[in-house]
Amino acid sequence: MHDIRAIRETPDAFDAGLARRGLPPRAAEVLELDQRLRTALTAAQNAQAQINALSRDIGQAMGNLKRIPEDAHDPVQEEHRRELLEKIDALQVDVAAAKLDLPDQEQAAEAARAALDDILATIPNLPADDVPDGADEAGNVELRRWGTPVAMSFAPRDHVDIGTPLGLDFETAGLLSGTRFSVLRGQIARLERALGQFMLDLQTGTHGYTEVNVPVLARDKALYGTGQLPKFKEDLFHTTDGFWLIPTAEVYLTNLINDRIVDTESLPLRLTALTACFRSEAGASGRDTRGMIRQHQFNKVEMVSITTPEHSNEEHERMTECAEAVLKALELPFRTLLLCTGDMGFSARKTYDLEVWLPGQQTYREISSCSNCGDFQARRMNARTRAREKQTRFVHTLNGSGLAVGRTLVAVLENYQQADGSVAVPAVLQPYMGGLTRLSA
Template sequence: MHDIRLIRENPEAFDAGLARRGAEPLAASLTSLDEARRALTTRQQEVQARRNDLSKQVGQAKAAKDEARAQALMAEVGTLKDELETLTADQAEADEALRTALAAIPNLPAADVPEGKDEDDNQLVHTRGTQPAFAFEPKEHDTFGPALGLDFETGAALAGARFTLVRGHAAKLARALGQFMLDTLTADHGYEEVNPPLLVRDEAVYGTGQLPKFAEDLFRTTDGRWLIPTAEVSLTNIVREQILPAEALPLRFTALTPCFRSEAGAAGRDTRGYIRQHQFDKVEMVSITAPEASEAEHERMTACAEGILDKLGLPFRRMKLCAGDMGFSAARTYDLEVWLPGQARYREISSCSTCTDFQARRMNARYRNADGKPAFVHTLNGSGLAVGRTLVAVLENYQQEDGAVAVPEVLQPYLRGLNRLEPAK
């Protein structure tokens, strides 16, 4: 959510930021809505002040036994009361019109975000790790994964397209990955582990920016709750409607949860394999910081996700997303893309974003600054990592010619020392 005061004071800068996002200028229309709203507020105050003054005069007239004047004043007070009721209704409508308009506008890109329209314009930051050399032609995970427990057919039979039954070795490996990620983030990086609700109310999904614009990308229950598309929703809303003491910051939360997405805007993409699912597990990181700390926190969070990939021995690269490719709430996003030998390409495995105070305004999440005054916090979120995509990356990077998969050393303790996953015969 944007601050209408800042839009009013810097309309050109606001529209320039929207232009970088590929959006039309909106400062003039928003300012017009705000002026109408403020005019109603001014008139309300004038009418209320006049009504209060007349009410005093009524008392004075009655004290002076001037009944005719008292009756005339009371009639005017009644008229003003009716006008005030109308103004109150108009004010609520004007407030809602402005709030609705502001809620549909994405966050503005940070100054260092590259210009561009889509993923082709994203900027390479660095590449890490060594791509494995195979003495055979590496396969995609969906060709040898079924023998290890990726049961695409049964998943589709149970729930339809983009659902997979994960069993046997694949299920154990997925569990090991999730536990390893949580242990790394909590023990090495100080994140607090959380087991959050998977069903949330409208205001929670609104707070992180999925509503109202992206409702079609979500699943909704018959009682009006939403299945979380990411634990970012639950974790970020922990501080909703709060004023935090400055010494409590930063707050760092992590959770391993199922995530649910309708993928309404991804028709025809990644229909094969385990890359794009309606239900998937993900370890999420969320940070709540003071504004002056959010830049460093963004780098720290991204480094935490990179460290997990390093420990797993998976080659990857960091990309800084261009203005046209960022998510709705983000001011800057780093994507980590892991190397998949079967596809011979890098694929996204984590997105780490700083949202500045955009989500905090929607949630009314604040802290007391150095002056002791309430100010909006900054929120950040990132994947640490998407478990399913990491499973795919491990399968493809550690595949053996006979269809087996070597287990990365850091995962072996979670699998009781098992160092090799054998395909079913």
């Protein structure tokens, strides 16, 4: 969510930020609704103030009336009594008229607020100053590479051809669930489980994240807080009883501070979870239909950080290094990209993508995104921090994959494939595999 005061003060800067994302200006539209809301609120407040003032006058007149004896025979007192009764009647008529108008004014204010909230809820975060401009992924900037792709003495196969003899089953999944699902059996199922466990152990034991076990069902409020709703509901799975299947554990981990004030001394909060994730891939029709790259259900280790504005950039670099550490430990070649303005996610102000080398495709493919959202999500969640007696302010939220387990499995299968069809098990995973060093049919 955007700071309406900042838009009022610097509308040109707001539109310039949207222009960098390739979007039309919206400040004038937002400010028109903002003015409508402020006018309606003022009218409602004035009406309520009028009711309060009239009610006070009625109370004062009633008090004065009580001081006149009902059996008074003094003509002056009787005249005063009549005047007070007439005044009270007139004031009560005015109060009744004001009370009739108040609901309409309150409804006008509510309608203006809803219209303003609706438009602000669908406008993406503004990019940070150091994010490169660009229309799409072609504008991303490669920052660094780690590792060298292995030169294989045979034509490398993709993970589908490698994994099928080892227990990767798309046919059965297709019969039972449809496309973009898979069944894993035997050693390859254990390898997938080992990857998730290794990632959790690394992020908690080495990098200091706190493991959290969260539900995979969430209500509207949670997905609104992190920015999936209302704009991206078509990319989500909705249950018949009003829940949403989470597309990432970010939804739950970030919302743990929804509508709360966190002590500054307790920051940063670093949280991680391994969950199933669910995405309808409505916007990816026809893309990556072969294999496990883009599935409706997959496992992922998510990292979330909650911190102060002063430390969010530093925390972003740290989080990205924590994601990179997984790939380094697995000895998988990768590169780190700084995404351009046209390729960032809705809630992000700056994003680093990690892309792992896949020999079967002879290219690098995304395996993690680490984003700094600034106070964008915190405003939607009303998540704030306070140090001692100082005024509250919004926290900064960050999220990143540490990593996507399914895509990491793909990378291990392709990078560790052998000429005989077997797959070597990376050294760091062998303790999780009961000492198994090779997967074979």
